[in-house]
Amino acid sequence: MRYAETGFNLEIDLTRGNIEKVATDPRDTELYLGGLGTNAKILWDRVRPEVDAFSPENLLIFSAGLLCGTPAVGCNRTIVSTISPQTKLMAFSMMGGFFAPELKYAGYDKVILRGKSPDLVYLWINNDKVEIRDASHLKGKGSIETAEAIRKELKEPKAQVAAIGKAGENRVFYASIEQGRSSASRGGIGAVMGDKGVKAIVVRGTKDIHVAQPLEYMELCNEVMEYIQFRNENPIPGVMPILAGLGSPQEMKVHDEKWHTENFMWGNSRTRIKDFWTDEIAREWMETLDKARTRLISCYNCPMTCGATISMPGLPTYMMKCFTKLTYTMGAFSDLDFGLRIAQKATEYGLDGFSAPQVMAFALELLEEGILHKDDFPGMPEDNEGRFYYLLDMIVNREGIGDVLAEGTYWAAKKIGKGAEDHAHNNIKKHEQLPLKLSMLNPIYFLMYCTGEKMNITQIEGQFPQAPYPKKEHREKFCEDWFHVPDEKFKQYFIDWEPRGENSMPFYPTVDMCCDIVDWQEKMHYIDDALGQCAGLSSFPLKPPYHIHNYPKFISAGAGIDMDEESLSQSAKRYRTLVRAINIRRGMRRKDERPPEDHWKKRFPELEKELLDTYYKFKGWNNDGIPTKESLHDLGLDYVADEFLKRGILTDGEDSPGEETLAEKKTH
Numbered sequence: 038m039r040y041a042e043t044g045f046n047l048e049i050d051l052t053r054g055n056i057e058k059v060a061t062d063p064r065d066t067e068l069y070l071g072g073l074g075t076n077a078k079i080l081w082d083r084v085r086p087e088v089d090a091f092s093p094e095n096l097l098i099f100s101a102g103l104l105c106g107t108p109a110v111g112c113n114r115t116i117v118s119t120i121s122p123q124t125k126l127m128a129f130s131m132m133g134g135f136f137a138p139e140l141k142y143a144g145y146d147k148v149i150l151r152g153k154s155p156d157l158v159y160l161w162i163n164n165d166k167v168e169i170r171d172a173s174h175l176k177g178k179g180s181i182e183t184a185e186a187i188r189k190e191l192k193e194p195k196a197q198v199a200a201i202g203k204a205g206e207n208r209v210f211y212a213s214i215e216q217g218r219s220s221a222s223r224g225g226i227g228a229v230m231g232d233k234g235v236k237a238i239v240v241r242g243t244k245d246i247h248v249a250q251p252l253e254y255m256e257l258c259n260e261v262m263e264y265i266q267f268r269n270e271n272p273i274p275g276v277m278p279i280l281a282g283l284g285s286p287q288e289m290k291v292h293d294e295k296w297h298t299e300n301f302m303w304g305n306s307r308t309r310i311k312d313f314w315t316d317e318i319a320r321e322w323m324e325t326l327d328k329a330r331t332r333l334i335s336c337y338n339c340p341m342t343c344g345a346t347i348s349m350p351g352l353p354t355y356m357m358k359c360f361t362k363l364t365y366t367m368g369a370f371s372d373l374d375f376g377l378r379i380a381q382k383a384t385e386y387g388l389d390g391f392s393a394p395q396v397m398a399f400a401l402e403l404l405e406e407g408i409l410h411k412d413d414f415p416g417m418p419e420d421n422e423g424r425f426y427y428l429l430d431m432i433v434n435r436e437g438i439g440d441v442l443a444e445g446t447y448w449a450a451k452k453i454g455k456g457a458e459d460h461a462h463n464n465i466k467k468h469e470q471l472p473l474k475l476s477m478l479n480p481i482y483f484l485m486y487c488t489g490e491k492m493n494i495t496q497i498e499g500q501f502p503q504a505p506y507p508k509k510e511h512r513e514k515f516c517e518d519w520f521h522v523p524d525e526k527f528k529q530y531f532i533d534w535e536p537r538g539e540n541s542m543p544f545y546p547t548v549d550m551c552c553d554i555v556d557w558q559e560k561m562h563y564i565d566d567a568l569g570q571c572a573g574l575s576s577f578p579l580k581p582p583y584h585i586h587n588y589p590k591f592i593s594a595g596a597g598i599d600m601d602e603e604s605l606s607q608s609a610k611r612y613r614t615l616v617r618a619i620n621i622r623r624g625m626r627r628k629d630e631r632p633p634e635d636h637w638k639k640r641f642p643e644l645e646k647e648l649l650d651t652y653y654k655f656k657g658w659n660n661d662g663i664p665t666k667e668s669l670h671d672l673g674l675d676y677v678a679d680e681f682l683k684r685g686i687l688t689d690g691e692d693s694p695g696e697e698t699l700a701e702k703k704t705h
């Protein structure tokens with residue numbers, strides 16, 4: 038018997054209209070867990086590096102995490118993996134909500150789409166009955182509108198629907214997949230779904246999921262619930278409100294936006310408005326949010342209510358959580374009322390709320406700089422809000438300049454030329470990042486920005502405080518109940534971290550400490566993404582209920598796989614390395630691993646080089662960021678090493694870390 042997982046994937050060939058239920062190999066679960074881990078294995082095995090995002094040979098994988106569908110609190114993530122049209126690398130975007138557990142209850146761990154449907158379709162997965170159905174009547178409809186129409190059509194009010202809007206249909210490179218209470222936004226995965234001709238995946242499941250040791254498992258779940266309650270009653274003192282508690286940053290509850298509005302950049306990620314947050318604005322924004330927010334809501338099996346339903350006068354209700362509350366507002370130099378109104382339209386269109394406003398602000402900056410001209414924007418209103426609505430429509434419909442902007446700032450700048458590249462300044466690996474610009478280099482974040490392959494910095498951080506506390510006694514106090522650390526040394530790292538002086542940034546934490554800290558933070562995120570656990574209860578907040586000490590017990594009692602901290606760390610390292618291997622095989626190298634040039638004012642090139650050199654070595658990668666033959670062997674990934682050797686990515690003499698990068702060698 039398979040525990041926690043169903044042991045079956047649904048394979049759908051859209052070109053042929055073929056549907057297959059395929060039994061999976063339990064050994065793969067032992068090696069790569071599930072979710073992101075097994076997605077990476079499938080992409081490595083089946084998608085050659087020559088395959089483009091919009092090729093029929095690209096796969097689009099919807100995976101429930103390994104523990105989704107079990108009673109584990111907050112375990113509800115669907116991990117959607119494919120090749121991104123924007124980065125050309127592996128995209129793995131997560132969505133919460135209810136889709137993943139429903140898929141498990143229908144009897145599947147993953148839905149794997151290949152090929153392309155000649156006509157727009159949706160998939161109806163109703164336990165064992167799976168159909169590809171005509172969706173021509175849904176063409177051009179919004180994502181929420183689509184979900185409602187399908188539920189009505191099928192007379193299945195409980196069906197879970199993951200749908201794209203017009204942005205996905207028109208292959209906008211930052212199109213999202215929307216799913217009621219959540220969305221998978223990063224990497225342009227909605228564009229791949231649109232390219233495959235799939236408007237929605239609809240699922241209803243009523244079967245059971247078995248766990249290996251039910252009593253032990255329920256005890257673990259109860260401990261987690263008790264700890265959540267304790268943490269909710271005891272927020273962490275001394276940190277900003279959004280970091281003090283659990284869950285995704287509680288933007289739908291928080292009224293005080295002083296920190297975001299005065300520290301994050303406005304417009305095209307360039308303008309800081311230091312005295313923005315006045316009493317009058319605070320009052321106005323509080324009234325706006327209070328009126329708009331109809332209900333606080335949670336994902337499946339979670340008490341945290343991180344999201345809210347938003348109803349703006351005259352507009353249909355939609356759901357919002359997290360920082361998208363402010364991205365349109367700040368991109369357009371406007372107010373919260375505007376941000377909440379335009380987000381309704383953008384959600385129906387199905388767009389990544391981080392990238393879309395930045396692309397629009399970038400276009401307006403090009404207009405101001407004379408790189409684009411009035412003629413490029415025929416009929417555009419004069420006011421900023423009107424211009425944002427205009428650009429939103431142009432991009433989603435791929436009309437005129439919108440067709441170029443639909444490919445994100447990196448590719449649009451290349452097409453526009455005339456110096457436009459200098460204005461696409463906030464990208465990592467060709468993908469727009471949060472508009473945060475700081476002063477002093479933070480060595481921990483430098484490494485995370487450079488080497489993160491999730492394309493979203495906020496989903497790599499967590500576990501270790503973002504900055505030192507002002508006084509040693511505060512830091513010591515913080516460490517008192519910090520049992521989450523994998524090793525006691527992390528406490529000392531934090532206690533000795535001073536805001537000023539010798540033990541302050543950028544030279545403290547030291548390079549070696551930074552490697553340990555980044556590795557721990559990243560590991561926790563990768564574990565979450567394989568298990569399907571929401572980062573909001575695990576890798577993202579400080580002192581979360583799930584951590585490296587109880588996760589092995591969850592896997593052992595839940596999935597029946599014997600696991601301890603060491604073997605879990607080794608598994609996570611295995612599929613984390615496999616994600617890197619996929620990207621390396623697709624051409625990613627050290628030259629791609631850099632934060633936006635203007636992310637920090639004070640940069641330290643020698644230290645940055647040392648950080649990257651040391652971290653690569655620490656991870657078992659050579660100086661170009663390529664996993665070495667030896668490290669691949671230690672992880673049981675000899676098949677990756679063989680492929681690297683065959684393709685000349687590694688050569689027998691070059692697989693250990695050297696003094697210079699392969700790219701540098703080639704220029705000699």
Ligand code: SF4
Nearest residue numbers: 284336339343571573
């Ligand atoms: S913590 Fe928040 S985002 Fe995470 S599962 Fe719970 S409600 Fe959803």
